[in-house]
């Protein structure tokens with residue numbers, strides 16, 4: 541009898557963007573949702589804090605108010621710097637995505653989404669660390685073990701668990717789902733700086749070439765960003781991909797300092813006295829580097845399923861989109877009796893993820909391999925950057941921003957390429 545007790549229809553592990561989005565959409569459909577989070581909000585999360593129109597669309601779907609006076613800084617596009625050229629590319633005008641991006645620190649961004657989930661009806665339990673799955677005799681997950689706020693062990697049961705516990709993927713790992721070594725992964729570090737000059741930039745700034753101050757003319761092996769936050773600070777960081785020879789054997793913090801030391805003095809980034817906090821780093825799991833995305837009563841969402849876009853390192857939008865998709869499929873599945881019919885509905889989750897992102901991620905994985913070779917990257921920068929039309933195409937491709945139907949010629953080419961590529 542005890543076995544049949546359930547504490548929720550769905551347990552969501554982790555209240556990052558993926559978990560909160562899943563919890564919001566589940567609760568909105570009337571399901572009982574338990575959202576378990578090991579930290580307590582507000583809390584820092586290492587990130588670039590940049591949101592493209594893809595992420596803004598997901599925010600709008602959650603009813604989040606993105607108007608200017610609500611603590612956001614709006615951006616109108618991407619400024620690309622490389623090959624001696626600075627190019628400002630506005631986000632495309634599309635039917636299916638807004639034409640602006642946003643920045644906001646994860647300190648309260650994640651809290652905002654968790655609050656939206658709670659307002660929709662989810663029950664959020666903070667300072668609760670999930671320690672592993674509870675399995676039935678067949679090996680199916682029927683709940684989670686956790687330690688609660690007072691470190692007391694708890695067991696919580698539900699017919700479905702959504703693992704949204706981020707890049708460590710501990711929950712998936714406990715079920716034997718390891719990350720795939722043949723898929724791309726990046727490591728990135730970021731630091732906040734006070735910068736009167738750069739803090740209210742209208743563009744997200746992306747550096748595709750980083751030069752060393754220490755060794756003039758030396759190209760550093762990563763890609764950098766400077767994102768204004770509108771609050772007197774900027775988020776500055778750089779990332780290195782595992783296709784680069786420098787991956788894993790470089791001191792990324794030293795490299796960040798070396799790059800910033802060469803930036804114009806009035807930006808304030810060359811002076812360590814303007815740093816706000818320490819540089820912090822984390823990994824970016826890309827291109828579906830952890831599969832399967834559904835097994836034995838567990839759906840993987842966001843970073844836990846390796847869903848960062850290999851083209852641009854964006855992970856928030858994909859965490860939120862996969863959270864929404866997992867929720868929609870869970871709602872249908874749980875309306876069916878347990879057994880074959882429900883499993884058929886749940887198997888639709890990995891299939892739909894593959895259909896939506898598989899071809900695109902496959903191209904992205906190839907892109908990561910290519911740009912890991914400095915000669916190829918330099919050639920592409922030299923011959924691509926001088927051509928704004930080509931770069932507008934590159935922006936659409938890298939940010940995955942096209943209209944699926946009725947778009948322009950660029951949209952049609954990108955959509956055809958991603959349709960034809962075998963799914964990752």
Ligand SMILES: Cc1cc2nc3c(=O)[nH]c(=O)nc-3n(C[C@H](O)[C@H](O)[C@H](O)COP(=O)(O)OP(=O)(O)OC[C@H]3O[C@@H](n4cnc5c(N)ncnc54)[C@H](O)[C@@H]3O)c2cc1C
Nearest residue numbers: 554556557558578587588589590670706728842843855856
């Ligand atoms: C340096 C850096 C810069 C980045 N910049 C950007 C950017 O500018 N834009 C962008 O879109 N993406 C960026 N990303 C990627 C982005 O941060 C992630 O893709 C995104 O946070 C994934 O969301 P998620 O909900 O899947 O996981 P997370 O945001 O990692 O959330 C996971 C949550 O689960 C909780 N949790 C973990 N384990 C447990 C447990 N056992 N029990 C309970 N709770 C648990 C964690 O506390 C956390 O709240 C960047 C990443 C890095 C490292």
